[in-house]
Amino acid sequence: MGVNLDACFDEFNETVNKTVDSIRRGYGRNTVLKGIKKTCFDRNMVFEVAKCRIKARKKFGELADKLFFDEEGLRYSTPPMVAEYRAKRLRCKSVADVSCGVGVQLLFFSKHAEHTLGVEKNPFRLELARLNAFALGCDNVSLMQRDALDERLAKELDADCVFSDPARPAGEKVRKLETLQPNPVEVYRLYQVKTGRIAFELPPQISRENIVIDGEKEYTSLNFRLNRLALYTGELATCDVSAVSLPSEERVTNEDEPMSLLESDKVRDYFYEVDVTIIKSGLLSNLLGKIGFDGSLVQTGKRRTLLSSNGLYESAFLRTYVVRETLVFDVPTINKALKRLNARKVTLRFEIDSKDYWGFRKKVEEGLNGEKHFYLFKVGGKAVIAEPSDIQK
The missing domain is CATH 3.30.2130 (VC0802-like)
Structure with missing residues (x-):
């Protein structure tokens, strides 16, 4: 798609905001679509982004008014408090997010790294990531449309840490490592020759037995609810299993002395x-x-x-x-x-x-x-x- 953000951003953002207002006023989809003026994006895309901006308020608060999502990107996007914690834990000189989606976690990485690289296969989602980086003024972010499992990309990549938050199949009753895209096992195989710091975001309900990659399994609680499961491999791992509660960042690990009850x-x-x-x-x-x-x-x-x-x-x-x-x-x-x-x-x-x-x-x-x-x-x-x-x- 490759739009010129300097020329397009203000116009597109204004169009999204006007569309948000029309949706909130209760106008039907067809009426709203007719009122969307031509921009660098298709009208249906504008409508989806506007609808998602309304929904994003619940997860992102006021920050949602600056961000751009599609349905899937919003569904799986990392809440700000979790994204900030993850970025601090993976703090290093350069981070590559090889399945960055609309780029929320990537933008938080950029706060704690000198340079961040986002890789996304889906062209529309990649453009949304570009818009989000532009909206928040993240000038140390690079983005490219590539497949994380492209062996040429793995060979070319130069990053201290690699992160992947793979997509989950919709409607899957039992989460499995092998159905995630890109497959974490393949990501680990390709990139472990480049760095000893590889981390994944996994579905929190996946069984421990299904995680065949060695590393620390960190379960994240957000406001007293299970929210995320991260897998830290190699030198990123500090134990076998841990749990962290946000916002307090209180942490428990399998190495804490147990007590029978x-x-x-x-x-x-x-x-x-x-x-x-x-x-x-x-x-x-x-x-x-x-x-x-x-x-x-x-x-x-x-x-x-x-x-x-x-x-x-x-x-x-x-x-x-x-x-x-x-x-x-x-x-x-x-x-x-x-x-x-x-x-x-x-x-x-x-x-x-x-x-x-x-x-x-x-x-x-x-x-x-x-x-x-x-x-x-x-x-x-x-x-x-x-x-x-x-x-x-």
Whole structure:
């Protein structure tokens, strides 16, 4: 495509912003398309970029107003906080992102490297990466339309670190290394002769057994949710498995001394929900050993793992609650206790069918006119009423 950005950028960005305004006003696609003036890009492309800019607000905040995405580029783009952390961890003189997409991670690399190179096979996505680099004034970024698996590219490449965030097949139920594009195994084979620093972004739900490349598997939590899985190979690796919580950057590894934990349904003074990132990484015992946890495991399940203790422990991987009452799991009894505790509303934190959630919640909240917000857990046949501790507020 190779558009002249100096001549095209302002006009294209203005057209995208006007299209965003038309979409937000509720005009239909055909009406919006008719109103898009001719630019260096096709009208349908302008419409897609505008629609994605609206959606991008959720992930990128105000930064979205400066960026350009297509649907796939937005879906798999790295959130800014994760991109910044990754760029700092891979900080070196030169970085090559050999599957850069629309270039979000590449732009963050450029903040911490003297030079960054982006390689993208898709011509439209490459132009979006050019626009993004231009929009943010990144003058140490080079871009080229090439296939990451081109052996000539691998031979020509001169970079201290190679990074690849391969595309995932849409609708794939079980993530596999061999279905990612470009294939990480092939990327590793081609580029390991050039550098000992190769890193990948992988689907976080992929099984550990399917990762056949040696390296550190780092599970990333963003705001208490599993968000990313990075694989650091060679000299980039610091351990076998790790977990990092953002924004705090608290980190746990398999090398932290583990601590065994007794299972008990006894509810003590404090309750903790464990970040699923820790469960997925298999590092619960290491986390507990690192913080010196003295308590018990009261519940495990698909959606949540609960701990309890008499002492208060602080970790970004733990959501901490103060237990206010433990009582029989019975609606009238729970409702009476909530009134006594000056409750205004209650959030249910136990397994319940989605169709039954609001009906049950309405029953336990009936007649509440207090000021406090509580959380209701279920442990065995007991109801646990708790509220977030001060360290969570």
